[in-house]
Amino acid sequence: xxxxxxxxxxxxxxxxxxxxxxxxxxxxxxxxxxxxxxxxxxxxxxxxxxxxxxxxxxxxxxxxxxxxxxxxxxxxxxxxxxxxxxxxxxxxxxxxxxxxxxxxxxxxxxxxxxxxxxxxxxxxxxxxxxxxxxxxxxxxxxxxxxxxxxxxxxxxxxxxxxxxxxxxxxxxxxxxxxxxxxxxxxxxxxxxxxxxxxxxxxxxxxxxxxxxxxxxxxxxxxxxxxxxxxxxxxxxxxxxx
Amino acid sequence: xxxxxxxxxxxxxxxxxxxxxxxxxxxxxxxxxxxxxxxxxxxxxxxxxxxxxxxxxxxxxxxxxxxxxxxxxxxxxxxxxxxxxxxxxxxxxxxxxxxxxx
Numbered sequence: 219x220x221x222x223x224x225x226x227x228x229x230x231x232x233x234x235x236x237x238x239x240x241x242x243x244x245x246x247x248x249x250x251x252x253x254x255x256x257x258x259x260x261x262x263x264x265x266x267x268x269x270x271x272x273x274x275x276x277x278x279x280x281x282x283x284x285x286x287x288x289x290x291x292x293x294x295x296x297x298x299x300x301x302x303x304x305x306x307x308x309x310x311x312x313x314x315x316x317x318x319x320x321x322x323x324x325x326x327x328x329x330x331x332x333x334x335x336x337x338x339x340x341x342x343x344x345x346x347x348x349x350x351x352x353x354x355x356x357x358x359x360x361x362x363x364x365x366x367x368x369x370x371x372x373x374x375x376x377x378x379x380x381x382x383x384x385x386x387x388x389x390x391x392x393x394x395x396x397x398x399x400x401x402x403x404x405x406x407x408x409x410x411x412x413x414x415x416x417x418x419x420x421x422x423x424x425x426x427x428x429x430x431x432x433x434x435x436x437x438x439x440x441x442x443x444x445x446x447x448x449x450x451x452x453x454x455x456x457x458x459x
Numbered sequence: 460x461x462x463x464x465x466x467x468x469x470x471x472x473x474x475x476x477x478x479x480x481x482x483x484x485x486x487x488x489x490x491x492x493x494x495x496x497x498x499x500x501x502x503x504x505x506x507x508x509x510x511x512x513x514x515x516x517x518x519x520x521x522x523x524x525x526x527x528x529x530x531x532x533x534x535x536x537x538x539x540x541x542x543x544x545x546x547x548x549x550x551x552x553x554x555x556x557x558x559x560x561x
Contacts, residue, residue, distance in 0.1 A: 230543075237547040262463050269471040279466050289462050293469040300474045307481020309501050312489070314482045321486065325479035330509055337502035382555030385529030388513040389550030392530060395506035396537045404503040411504025412511040419516050427516070431508030435500045 231335065231348045234394065238331045239355035241386035242273070244378045246360045249276055250367020256284025260368050267364040271357060272329055274424060275299035299425035305432050306333040313345035327353025330391075330428075338394040403438040410434030525561070529554030 246267070253263035258280060266276045279296035306328050313336060314324045327350065336349030371377075378384050398404040411434030418427035490498060514530045515521050529550035536546040 234543050237544050241547065258463050262461075262467060265464075265467050266470075269467065270474050272474055275470065275474065279470060280463075283463050283466060289465050289469075292462075292466045293473075296466065296470045297473045297477075300470075300477050303474065303477040304480055305501065305505070307478060308485065309481075309498060309505070311481040311485040312487050315487045318483060321482040322479050325482050326475065328478040334502075334506055334509060337505065379558060380555065382525065382529055382551040382553065382558065385514075385526045385533075385550045385554035386547050388510050388526060388530045389533035389547045390543075391506050391510040391513065392533050393537055393543050393546045395503065395510060398503045398506070403500060407500045408503040408507035412507035414504075415508035416511050416515065416521065419512065419521050420519050424516070424518060427512055428505065428508045431504045432501055434504035434507070435497050438500050 227344060228347070231339065231344065231351055234335050234338070234390075235348065235352040235355050237386070238335060238352055238390045239359050241383065241390055242331065242356050243359050243363050244381075244383045245273060246363025247367035247371050248378060249273065249280070249360075250364040250369075251371045252277065252284070252367075253280050253364070254368045256280045258283070260365070263364055263368045264361065267361045270296070270300075271326060271360070272296075272300045272303070273360070278424065295423065298423045302425055302429040303328050305429055309333065309337050310345070310349060313342045313349065315342075315346065324350065324353070327357060329353070329356060331356050334391055334394050338397070406440060407434045407438045410437035525554045525557035528557045 249267070250263055253266070254260075258266075263280075266280065270276055270279075275296040278299055279292045282292040282295055307325065310328065310333060314321050316324065332349045332353030335352035336345045339345045339348045395408060399408060411431035414434055415427040415431040418430050422430065489495070510530070514526050515523065529552075532553040533546050533550040536549050541549075
């Protein structure tokens, strides 16, 4: 009985991870092509995908370097995009059990996609499993497609928009969010987080709106009567506002 | 060393520090109940923000384009309880189709 449940859960996670890994492939090709266009040799492009492993930050840094930007501006823009990993780490830490070096190794896989699949699961071991399956999958595909893009494609940006692949990522994130929306505190948090992120897009460097969305948690219990809060459906003490 | 190599090294070190801080510093020690309640809610905020930013964000601009059509279609597919893979495929197809006819 339990084995059947486990197998079903694994299959569900594999399906989620497969869609999200596939959605990354065209962006890897575009990154490889963009790095080539910016004048980076193949080894440097590969270095970014292997060692930094953070899609949007790689794009930002390479774009700035290609435009003749300074080392500082490229590195700072890239790092700002990855500050959100700090928050991802707090979410995933309890699930990423292991020796310190195992935890360090698993940390390298920490990106939007692995955190999204991991955090969408409910039990700790499935969070770890989902995180690792999506993380390893994206890591392999991202690195292979970086090479492919660098050597074979230039101007692959059209491919993404023509096939509508730029909607695959957001659709996958929405699908991972969906089951949480049936709980009121989760739903309020999601709505508040989305609004905070949206409002900040024009004012903050890319990456920061996603980080700031975490403040949406403050709205989880807004409008919930103290009695409901006291009976365990919310925090025991004062309602945060 | 070329500029790109310096940026690569700085970003590798900095990014790994951000990624590993939680797992290495917090580890799997259990957090106070109040903190745990907040952490349980964080994925909802995170997933919603990833959805909205990858739907309507374009650098520092908020844009309404064919991606939004795809994500709305994804929402309908989820409401109809369609499987994950189908949701992603119909969203891409709807976005591609929107671009084709507009």
